[in-house]
Amino acid sequence: xxxxxxxxxxxxxxxxxxxxxxxxxxxxxxxxxxxxxxxxxxxxxxxxxxxxxxxxxxxxxxxxxxxxxxxxxxxxxxxxxxxxxxxxxxxxxxxxxxxxxxxxxxxxxxxxxxxxxxxxxxxxxxxxxxxxxxxxxxxxxxxxxxxxxxxxxxxxxxxxxxxxxxxxxxxxxxxxxxxxxxxxxxxxxxxxxxxxxxxxxxxxxxxxxxxxxxxxxxxxxxxxxxxxxxxxxxx
Amino acid sequence: xxxxxxxxxxxxxxxxxxxxxxxxxxxxxxxxxxxxxxxxxxxxxxxxxxxxxxxxxxxxxxxxxxxxxxxxxxxxxxxxxxxxxxxxxxxxxxxxxxxxxxxxxxxxxxxxxxxxxxxxxxxxxxxxxxxxxxxxxxxxxxxxxxxxxxxxxxxxxxxxxxxxxxxxxxxxxxxxxxxxxxxxxxxxxxxxxxxxxxxxxxxxxxxxxxxxxxxxxxxxxxxxxxxxxxxxxxxxxxxxxxxxxxxxxxxxxxxxxxxxxxxxxxxxxxxxxxxxxxxxxxxxxxxxxxxxxxxxxxxxxxxxxxxxxxxxxxxxxxxxxxxxxxxxxxxxxxxxxxxxxxxxxxxxxxxxxxxxxxxxxxxxxxxxxxxxxxxxxxxxxxxxxxxxxxxxxxxxxxxxxxxxxxxxxxxxxxxxxxxxxxxxxxxxxxxxxxxxxxxxxxxxxxxxxxxxxxxxxxxxxxxxxxxxxxxxxxxxxxxxxxxxxxxxxxxx
Ligand SMILES: Nc1ncnc2c1ncn2[C@@H]1O[C@H](COP(=O)(O)OP(=O)(O)O)[C@@H](O)[C@H]1O
Ligand SMILES: [Mg+2]
Numbered sequence: 001x002x003x004x005x006x007x008x009x010x011x012x013x014x015x016x017x018x019x020x021x022x023x024x025x026x027x028x029x030x031x032x033x034x035x036x037x038x039x040x041x042x043x044x045x046x047x048x049x050x051x052x053x054x055x056x057x058x059x060x061x062x063x064x065x066x067x068x069x070x071x072x073x074x075x076x077x078x079x080x081x082x083x084x085x086x087x088x089x090x091x092x093x094x095x096x097x098x099x100x101x102x103x104x105x106x107x108x109x110x111x112x113x114x115x116x117x118x119x120x121x122x123x124x125x126x127x128x129x130x131x132x133x134x135x136x137x138x139x140x141x142x143x144x145x146x147x148x149x150x151x152x153x154x155x156x157x158x159x160x161x162x163x164x165x166x167x168x169x170x171x172x173x174x175x176x177x178x179x180x181x182x183x184x185x186x187x188x189x190x191x192x193x194x195x196x197x198x199x200x201x202x203x204x205x206x207x208x209x210x211x212x213x214x215x216x217x218x219x220x221x222x223x224x225x226x227x228x229x230x231x232x233x234x235x
Numbered sequence: 236x237x238x239x240x241x242x243x244x245x246x247x248x249x250x251x252x253x254x255x256x257x258x259x260x261x262x263x264x265x266x267x268x269x270x271x272x273x274x275x276x277x278x279x280x281x282x283x284x285x286x287x288x289x290x291x292x293x294x295x296x297x298x299x300x301x302x303x304x305x306x307x308x309x310x311x312x313x314x315x316x317x318x319x320x321x322x323x324x325x326x327x328x329x330x331x332x333x334x335x336x337x338x339x340x341x342x343x344x345x346x347x348x349x350x351x352x353x354x355x356x357x358x359x360x361x362x363x364x365x366x367x368x369x370x371x372x373x374x375x376x377x378x379x380x381x382x383x384x385x386x387x388x389x390x391x392x393x394x395x396x397x398x399x400x401x402x403x404x405x406x407x408x409x410x411x412x413x414x415x416x417x418x419x420x421x422x423x424x425x426x427x428x429x430x431x432x433x434x435x436x437x438x439x440x441x442x443x444x445x446x447x448x449x450x451x452x453x454x455x456x457x458x459x460x461x462x463x464x465x466x467x468x469x470x471x472x473x474x475x476x477x478x479x480x481x482x483x484x485x486x487x488x489x490x491x492x493x494x495x496x497x498x499x500x501x502x503x504x505x506x507x508x509x510x511x512x513x514x515x516x517x518x519x520x521x522x523x524x525x526x527x528x529x530x531x532x533x534x535x536x537x538x539x540x541x542x543x544x545x546x547x548x549x550x551x552x553x554x555x556x557x558x559x560x561x562x563x564x565x566x567x568x569x570x571x572x573x574x575x576x577x578x579x580x581x582x583x584x585x586x587x588x589x590x591x592x593x594x595x596x597x598x599x600x601x602x603x604x605x606x607x608x609x610x611x612x613x614x615x616x617x618x619x620x621x622x623x624x625x626x627x628x629x630x631x632x633x634x635x636x637x638x639x640x641x642x643x644x645x646x647x648x649x650x651x652x653x654x655x656x657x658x659x660x661x662x663x664x665x666x667x668x669x670x671x672x673x674x675x676x677x678x679x680x681x682x683x684x685x686x687x688x689x690x691x692x693x694x695x696x697x698x699x700x701x702x703x704x705x706x707x708x709x710x711x712x713x714x715x716x717x718x719x720x721x722x723x724x725x726x727x
Contacts, residue, residue: 054601073604073609074601074605075604075605075606075607075608075609078604078605078606078607079607084602084605084606086602090599090601092594092595092598093598094594094598095591095595102591103591103592103595103606103608104607148606152606152607
């Protein structure tokens with residue numbers, strides 16, 4: 001199917017000798033926001049890292065626009081147009097905001113081209129343009145991490161828990177930004193904040209204990225309290 | 236305010252210690268003695284810096300503790316010295332290396348690079364056999380001997396092989412390189428993907444090798460006829476370049492396959508210390524050499540020592556007057572070289588994209604990869620850069636300390652101490668650490684020479700020479716007590 005941008009098919013991923021993902025499958029449609037849900041430790045981060053090539057799966061397949069990408073090094077996967085916003089942001093603390101963004105350029109002039117869009121989403125970044133990333137607040141760091149994935153021409157963004165540890169007002173800003181971004185790219189979003197995921201996503205996948213257990217339309221999940229309690233409840 | 240003091244207590248303690256030490260030192264020594272101790276310390280510090288900067292960058296970026304860094308320093312000294320004093324050794328071996336590399340690169344055009352991977356092992360064997368056959372009977376020792384060696388110097392006409400044989404060997408090594416390159420490629424990424432095949436490199440290298448072959452004798456005369464200053468500059472470039480090439484090769488061949496097994500990496504670098512030392516002994520012999528100072532730093536005469544730096548530019552005296560005491564001008568050059576390299580690397584780190592990638596990679600290499608940057612290639616580059624700096628230091632140290640197979644060991648140890656003092660992975664830390672260690676050594680040497688006299692003592696307290704070496708370890712222990720991560724290290 002041509003409108004599937006990313007297809008993950010029963011991947012098994014190991015970290016050291018631990019079998020972390022035991023068969024995760026999902027499809028992300030071009031132009032959609034797909035939420036990847038599940039309890040702490042379900043394997044969401046590991047799934048994103050597997051797609052990105054940071055924890056390559058031992059078996060199963062990953063296709064981007066039909067082309068197999070598993071087994072390729074992370075930098076090649078990124079060059080195919082995959083942007084990564086990791087858990088805990090991974091801002092380069094000693095580099096300025098500008099340098100953090102410049103580093104994400106894949107061709108000369110990427111940043112110049114996208115700068116206006118990025119600054120309109122996150123005006124704070126303009127104010128602190130020449131400050132080291134480590135001096136930013138948590139919310140600003142999150143914005144920078146997202147902005148960094150917008151510098152190059154990415155067709156797929158993997159975003160891991162963007163609301164983690166942020167005040168509600170900042171979360172609102174980020175939701176607004178993600179919504180604007182979704183008009184242009186495709187997003188696979190990991191989120192623990194269910195309300196936020198429900199606002200944004202078109203479709204969802206639920207992981208439990210390293211397996212994909214359920215998927216469907218987000219609009220349906222919102223009313224399915226049994227599923228929410230079973231897989232997303234605390235603990 | 237109080238919080239600020241608490242946060243900076245290490246810095247404040249350091250400044251207070253420095254002031255107290257300066258007060259003590261200025262009461263103890265006359266200004267001119269103090270000046271020459273300081274300059275000696277700076278000289279050593281500059282040399283240490285050339286070793287520590289690479290050591291620290293490599294550790295910061297790729298978590299590799301390179302025990303062989305001092306060995307690269309030593310090999311740099313040998314390469315530079317060879318170009319400076321005995322270029323025939325290089326002229327008679329370099330074409331082999333060039334031809335091998337040219338063959339290796341040429342392998343991408345071969346039809347059999349698309350053979351199945353099963354042919355790999357037999358091809359390796361053939362490559363080794365061809366290589367051994369090509370150099371069978373080649374004699375290195377007569378080429379390596381100099382007037383200083385025990386065997387005495389063999390005239391070049393006798394020491395070097397005739398042109399025909401030499402060209403045959405060169406071509407043989409090109410073929411060995413070709414087969415080895417093919418063995419490396421088959422079944423790998425390179426064979427499958429359309430490589431960016433540029434014929435200019437292999438053909439250029441092979442042509443260069445073949446051009447050198449008939450010109451070896453005249454090229455030797457030509458190099459030796461250059462004035463010593465030019466030869467010295469060439470030696471610096473050759474040593475640094477050779478060291479960088481060796482470092483890059485080392486990362487690519489031995490370190491890179493072991494990133495998932497850090498202990499093995501450390502063991503490999505440790506092993507390379509012995510391999511390198513033995514290799515150097517095998518080529519140049521176990522004895523030491525003395526590298527003569529180039530003319531810029533060796534004039535003697537009625538107008539010497541030069542009254543100041545400006546005058547030295549004119550008269551090139553071997554020493555310069557510092558507050559009434561002569562100080563060797565070559566050591567001032569070493570200090571200047573260290574400062575120039577410090578500025579050069581600082582500019583590279585701060586203002587170039589490569590520098591940005593390095594700074595980011597020191598913190599989080601994985602994230603740099605995820606942005607689409609091939610960090611592995613940067614690793615090789617930085618390894619080569621660090622090795623090149625160390626080798627440059629080796630060439631610079633050669634006229635000052637002499638050259639011997641043990642040269643690397645001592646620098647390795649002091650460089651480790653300096654890096655630990657400065658904080659692993661910090662460039663500024665590496666510079667400060669090197670400076671501190673250099674100064675400590677210089678003061679230590681002075682104390683050993685004259686002892687310490689405090690006001691209430693009737694005669695000077697004397698120390699054994701090992702105190703000079705112990706002093707750096709003492710500083711390290713003190714720093715680690717105050718700041719376990721080193722002066723500029725990140726707490727983690
Ligand atoms: N480096 C690691 N070593 C061992 N186990 C790990 C490692 N990283 C993650 N895990 C385990 O893998 C499982 C999935 O982790 P993760 O993908 O981070 O979950 P999530 O993002 O859904 O919270 C957890 O049980 C976690 O303990
Ligand atoms: Mg997670």
